[in-house]
Amino acid sequence: MAEVLVYVDHVDGAVRKPTLELLTLARRLGDPVAVHLGPKAEDAAKTLGEYGATRVLAADAPEFADYLVVPKVDALQAAYESVSPAAVLVPSSAEGKEIAARLAVRLGSGIVTDAVDLEAGDEGPVTTQSVFAAAFTTKSRITKGTPVITVKPNSATPEASSAAGTVEQLSVSFGEAATGTKVTSRTPRESTGRPELTEAAIVVSGGRGLNGAENFPLIEGLADSLGAAVGASRAAVDAGWYPHSHQVGQTGKTVSPQLYIATGISGAIQHRAGMQTSKTIVAINKDSEAPIFDLVDYGVVGDLFEVVPQLTEEIKTRKG
Numbered sequence: 001m002a003e004v005l006v007y008v009d010h011v012d013g014a015v016r017k018p019t020l021e022l023l024t025l026a027r028r029l030g031d032p033v034a035v036h037l038g039p040k041a042e043d044a045a046k047t048l049g050e051y052g053a054t055r056v057l058a059a060d061a062p063e064f065a066d067y068l069v070v071p072k073v074d075a076l077q078a079a080y081e082s083v084s085p086a087a088v089l090v091p092s093s094a095e096g097k098e099i100a101a102r103l104a105v106r107l108g109s110g111i112v113t114d115a116v117d118l119e120a121g122d123e124g125p126v127t128t129q130s131v132f133a134a135a136f137t138t139k140s141r142i143t144k145g146t147p148v149i150t151v152k153p154n155s156a157t158p159e160a161s162s163a164a165g166t167v168e169q170l171s172v173s174f175g176e177a178a179t180g181t182k183v184t185s186r187t188p189r190e191s192t193g194r195p196e197l198t199e200a201a202i203v204v205s206g207g208r209g210l211n212g213a214e215n216f217p218l219i220e221g222l223a224d225s226l227g228a229a230v231g232a233s234r235a236a237v238d239a240g241w242y243p244h245s246h247q248v249g250q251t252g253k254t255v256s257p258q259l260y261i262a263t264g265i266s267g268a269i270q271h272r273a274g275m276q277t278s279k280t281i282v283a284i285n286k287d288s289e290a291p292i293f294d295l296v297d298y299g300v301v302g303d304l305f306e307v308v309p310q311l312t313e314e315i316k317t318r319k320g
Contacts, residue, residue: 002030002086013040018091020158023051049165057170092150109145134276154256205231209264213241225315249274267292
């Protein structure tokens with residue numbers, strides 16, 4: 001069976017959920033071969049094997065941490081030349097899309113970004129995308145070279161499928177461009193204890209209807225009761241009520257959780273573009289004519305300052 005390269009997104013060997021989704025999707029196309037760059041590959045291999053990786057190509061070098069994406073592209077290209085895969089899958093993060101794009105240029109291959117589904121076709125992988133601010137769904141196939149595909153988080157449910165996960169060392173030669181841009185400092189992101197926004201299974205977002213930063217704890221309380229991430233509309237971010245890193249929308253982050261709760265958000269196209277592919281959408285808004293209600297699975301017409309506390313309390317009660 002053909003092999004499929006899967007780029008591993010991890011934090012010090014702890015494999016992140018989007019990689020497990022990629023392994024699940026890769027099994028539709030062939031045998032997944034994971035590419036782990038950085039330390040603790042042996043630790044990651046157990047998890048990668050549990051989700052179907054037949055092999056783990058591992059490389060560790062200071063260049064991966066000390067410089068920007070080019071060393072990782074060099075390594076992924078080395079893995080490609082070693083395996084000759086049927087496709088290369090990469091998580092659709094900002095870094096992942098840059099790695100994928102640079103790799104596709106080097107290979108002379110076509111690229112699809114932000115896929116939300118993937119299936120095997122007679123002439124190669126067929127990808128599904130949401131395009132034009134999620135107004136349309138398209139299916140496409142790469143016709144030139146080896147398909148390079150980035151996949152959005154939460155596009156598939158990770159499914160375990162035990163495989164060997166044998167670790168093999170990958171030999172990497174870095175080109176001159178690899179050390180062109182050096183990382184001079186890092187500032188750890190302050191942890192909120194909540195899931196990362198783009199990877200969360202549940203997202204609760206607040207908008208202009210909150211009337212101020214002092215009311216965002218209402219959203220945080222509901223999110224915490226559900227184990228959810230917190231998002232915000234552009235209006236709320238522009239007003240300085242919540243950090244830009246939490247903005248959901250065309251000029252912010254795109255999310256596709258199992259459950260999305262929009263509170264006090266009118267549903268302008270800018271916001272819809274960032275959350276329209278959510279599996280189930282719930283809106284709370286006092287304006288029954290708000291555009292968001294054209295999109296939702298469930299709508300609550302009411303004052304969020306009354307509805308959200310009651311909803312939060314009911315969730316806490318049911319959870320015991």
